[in-house]
Structures are given as C-alpha cells and as structure tokens.
Amino acid sequence: MxxxxxxxxxxxxxxxxxxxxxxxxxxxxxxxxxxxxxxxxxxxxxxxxxxxxxxxxxxxxxxxxxxxxxxxxxxxxxxxxxxxxxxxxxxxxxxxxxxxxxxxxxxxxxxxxxxxxxxxxRRLLIDPETDLLSRRLVEEDVPDAVVAAIRRAVFAGHRLRIHYAAVDQPPKWRTVDPIGLVTVRGQGYLLATRSGADRTYRLSRVMAAEELDEPAQRPDRVDLDRAWRERGARFRTGGDQVRAVVRLDPARRAELVATALAVSAEEADADGRLRLEVSFQDARHAEWALWQLAADAETLSPEWLRASLRDRAAAMAARYGAPA
Missing domain, CATH: 1.10.10.10 (Winged helix-like DNA-binding domain superfamily/Winged helix DNA-binding domain)
Structure with a gap:
C-alpha cells in the first residue's frame, strides 16, 4: 500500500x-x-x-x-x-x-x-451532492473493511458470513453465497442466495463481514441486470404492500409516479383530475408519499389510509391554529 x-x-x-x-x-x-x-x-x-x-x-x-x-x-x-x-x-x-x-x-x-x-x-459535473432545490442526495456510509470483505468474497467466489441488521430486527449472523454487487442512487446492495433462496442485503445494514474459505454455491455466469429486475419485480408484488386509489392534480402526476412502486390503472375524471391505482412499499411509505402532495391529491381508498391522512391533517391544523 x-x-x-x-x-x-x-x-x-x-x-x-x-x-x-x-x-x-x-x-x-x-x-x-x-x-x-x-x-x-x-x-x-x-x-x-x-x-x-x-x-x-x-x-x-x-x-x-x-x-x-x-x-x-x-x-x-x-x-x-x-x-x-x-x-x-x-x-x-x-x-x-x-x-x-x-x-x-x-x-x-x-x-x-x-x-x-x-x-x-472541469466543465463536466456528474452526480452533484444536491439537486436544483438544494436537496442533498443521501449517501450511505459503509465501513471500508466491511465492503472490502464483501467485495473479496464476491470476486473470489467464496461464501460470506455477514452480521446483518434487517429492518426492525436485531442484528444476527447469516452465511450467504454472494452473487454480485449493485448500486442504486448511492445505495449499495449485495445480491446473494441463502439456503438456495434469493436474498438482497443493503450494504449499510451489514455491521461486519467475513470471507470464508468455502466455495460459494452459485452459477459460473450471472446477468446482474436481469437478476436485479427480477428481484425488483418480486419486491413490488409481495410483502406488506399497499394499493391505493388516488384522485390527483395532473401537474403532480410525475411526482407521484416517481415515488410509488407501480401504477396499475389510470383514467381521467370529468373535471380533468386523474384517478390512479398505485402501489406503495408499505403503510408508512403510502402515508408519507401522499402527504407530500397535500391538497393536490385525495386518497379514495383504502379507508384506513384516508383516515390516517385526515387525522394527520387535523393534528397539523390544530397545532397551527393556536398562537405560536
């Protein structure tokens, strides 16, 4: 070195x-x-x-x-x-x-x-840290020692032992067969299999990593782009996803589509507003995404999501209705 x-x-x-x-x-x-x-x-x-x-x-x-x-x-x-x-x-x-x-x-x-x-x-700038609205792009911080161990195992074709903290779960050790690494908008992911089943691990949630001497059980060739698309499709159609019907100002359509996992149906109402059937990752994602659109969007279903947004708006109105 x-x-x-x-x-x-x-x-x-x-x-x-x-x-x-x-x-x-x-x-x-x-x-x-x-x-x-x-x-x-x-x-x-x-x-x-x-x-x-x-x-x-x-x-x-x-x-x-x-x-x-x-x-x-x-x-x-x-x-x-x-x-x-x-x-x-x-x-x-x-x-x-x-x-x-x-x-x-x-x-x-x-x-x-x-x-x-x-x-x-000097006349080319690629991927600046902020966009035109001064919003900072979030980059995940993964310790060099962790990502280096993962990288070595991926290239050497060895099994990998990772101390991984899944969402809302305490960290625990897992032994996986690494396939490849993917980065999306500054976030890194490890594609692997565990006991023969496809798994995707976010690098920022790997607390520690150890390359093992055992050979990984994986195919000799891999199409990472295809593997990523397939896992993305499974992610969008499984788990705790929320499907909602939303009436929307057409001017905010691009913003909603960029945030939602998928749009499965869309039509225009007589007053010019759009009616879309969209999918979100989970309840928290749905509530957050629709709250960003304020009065330009109205959630028609499910009823619990509509009620949740109503209660949040009422609490906000009460807070600002009182003197500072």
Missing part, C-alpha cells in the same frame, strides 16, 4: 507542479507526518523532489522529471470500470482507488492532451 501511495504522491506533484504537505495529505488521505516520511523516502530513492520555503511554498519535482510507474492495481482497474458513476465507486469502497487510478490515467496521457483533458473535465 505504501508503494502505491508513493507513486500517487509523485503523480500529484507532476500534475499540480507544487503542493503543500497539508494538500498532499488531503489528497492521499493520510497525515502530514506520513507525507513528510514519504517525501524523505522518495528523495532517498533518487526521485528529484525538493521543498520550497515560504507562504506559497511546498514540495515539487525538478522540471522534466517523468516516471513510468503508471501500472494499475487490481482495485484501481476495478474502480475505472465503475467510474461511469463516481458514487458507484464510493458505494463499493473504491473511492480512493478511483482517485489514484485517475491520477495514473492523466499522467499516461500525451502532454499535448493533458491540459485539454484537465480543462474539459
């Missing part, structure tokens, strides 16, 4: 010209003391790195120095394969590897292309 860090340090200095110890520490995700030790190691190995004193000083390489140490590690190559989504790399614990790999890619470019590529990259 230190060898990779030393290569990354050299590439950072080549690409930026001069950087302070603090800036290098931030890029490499280490302490400034570690950076200083690495600088000493590079100097001892003959790399022409020198320090510039003063307010705008830092470390730099002698002009014209070039290194051919641009080989990609396994994780860096893997990170590039999922680099279509920066958040995908983060979800799989490959954020640092992606940053290191991209430094090597930039360094390998012909000098005439390097400035053009860097300038072009």
């Amino acid at each position: 230190r060898a990779d860090r030393l290569v990354s340090l050299v590439l950072l200095l080549r690409q930026h010209g001069r950087l302070s110890a603090a800036a290098l520490a931030r890029e490499l995700e280490v302490s400034t003391r570690t950076v200083l030790r690495d600088i000493e190691a590079l100097s001892a190995a003959g790399v022409p790195v020198y320090a510039e004193r003063g307010r705008h000083g830092g470390f730099a390489l002698l002009p014209g120095f070039r290194t051919e140490l641009t080989g990609l590690s396994h994780d860096e190559a893997l990170a590039l394969l999922v680099a279509g989504s920066r958040r995908g790399a983060q979800a799989f614990g490959l954020g640092a590897a992606l940053a290191s790999a991209m430094r090597k890619v930039v360094d390998a470019l012909p000098e005439s292309y390097r400035a053009v590529a860097a300038g072009g990259a």
Whole structure:
C-alpha cells in the first residue's frame, strides 16, 4: 500500500507542479507526518523532489522529471470500470482507488492532451451532492473493511458470513453465497442466495463481514441486470404492500409516479383530475408519499389510509391554529 501511495504522491506533484504537505495529505488521505516520511523516502530513492520555503511554498519535482510507474492495481482497474458513476465507486469502497487510478490515467496521457483533458473535465459535473432545490442526495456510509470483505468474497467466489441488521430486527449472523454487487442512487446492495433462496442485503445494514474459505454455491455466469429486475419485480408484488386509489392534480402526476412502486390503472375524471391505482412499499411509505402532495391529491381508498391522512391533517391544523 505504501508503494502505491508513493507513486500517487509523485503523480500529484507532476500534475499540480507544487503542493503543500497539508494538500498532499488531503489528497492521499493520510497525515502530514506520513507525507513528510514519504517525501524523505522518495528523495532517498533518487526521485528529484525538493521543498520550497515560504507562504506559497511546498514540495515539487525538478522540471522534466517523468516516471513510468503508471501500472494499475487490481482495485484501481476495478474502480475505472465503475467510474461511469463516481458514487458507484464510493458505494463499493473504491473511492480512493478511483482517485489514484485517475491520477495514473492523466499522467499516461500525451502532454499535448493533458491540459485539454484537465480543462474539459472541469466543465463536466456528474452526480452533484444536491439537486436544483438544494436537496442533498443521501449517501450511505459503509465501513471500508466491511465492503472490502464483501467485495473479496464476491470476486473470489467464496461464501460470506455477514452480521446483518434487517429492518426492525436485531442484528444476527447469516452465511450467504454472494452473487454480485449493485448500486442504486448511492445505495449499495449485495445480491446473494441463502439456503438456495434469493436474498438482497443493503450494504449499510451489514455491521461486519467475513470471507470464508468455502466455495460459494452459485452459477459460473450471472446477468446482474436481469437478476436485479427480477428481484425488483418480486419486491413490488409481495410483502406488506399497499394499493391505493388516488384522485390527483395532473401537474403532480410525475411526482407521484416517481415515488410509488407501480401504477396499475389510470383514467381521467370529468373535471380533468386523474384517478390512479398505485402501489406503495408499505403503510408508512403510502402515508408519507401522499402527504407530500397535500391538497393536490385525495386518497379514495383504502379507508384506513384516508383516515390516517385526515387525522394527520387535523393534528397539523390544530397545532397551527393556536398562537405560536
């Protein structure tokens, strides 16, 4: 790992010209003391790195120095394969590897292309942290050690032991046969089988993970896209799902459709409002989604959902009807 860090340090200095110890520490995700030790190691190995004193000083390489140490590690190559989504790399614990790999890619470019590529990259923004309404996208935090163990088991084809906390249940250990990893909107999932049955585990709910020596019982080839679609279809048609009939202002249709699991029927009423039959994951999901639409939506059935929304609205009216 230190060898990779030393290569990354050299590439950072080549690409930026001069950087302070603090800036290098931030890029490499280490302490400034570690950076200083690495600088000493590079100097001892003959790399022409020198320090510039003063307010705008830092470390730099002698002009014209070039290194051919641009080989990609396994994780860096893997990170590039999922680099279509920066958040995908983060979800799989490959954020640092992606940053290191991209430094090597930039360094390998012909000098005439390097400035053009860097300038072009600054004019592209993919998956910002907030949308136009300043709503932050929720990214799940999965410990690196956990996701690394899961990743190793997936690639090695070994069974996996996970300490998993299902919704509204205490964590418990499970032994599974891992199939693959999926990321959706910054949330990571492990697709696996357990005792031959399909299972899907959310990475943020895995408290600990251990790769076992036993081979996983799984097919040699897998179509993850198809597997994900099939599991999604089963999820939408099973469990504690709620089906509701809703009258809706057409202007809010896209918002409801984006939130609901599915729309099974739709027609227009005489007054121009839409009547939709929609499915939600459970009672809490249904109440939350329809509450967001306020008076632009009216729940016609089931009666318990209509009553729940009415009681919530009455409580809100009572709260704001009193003086502050």
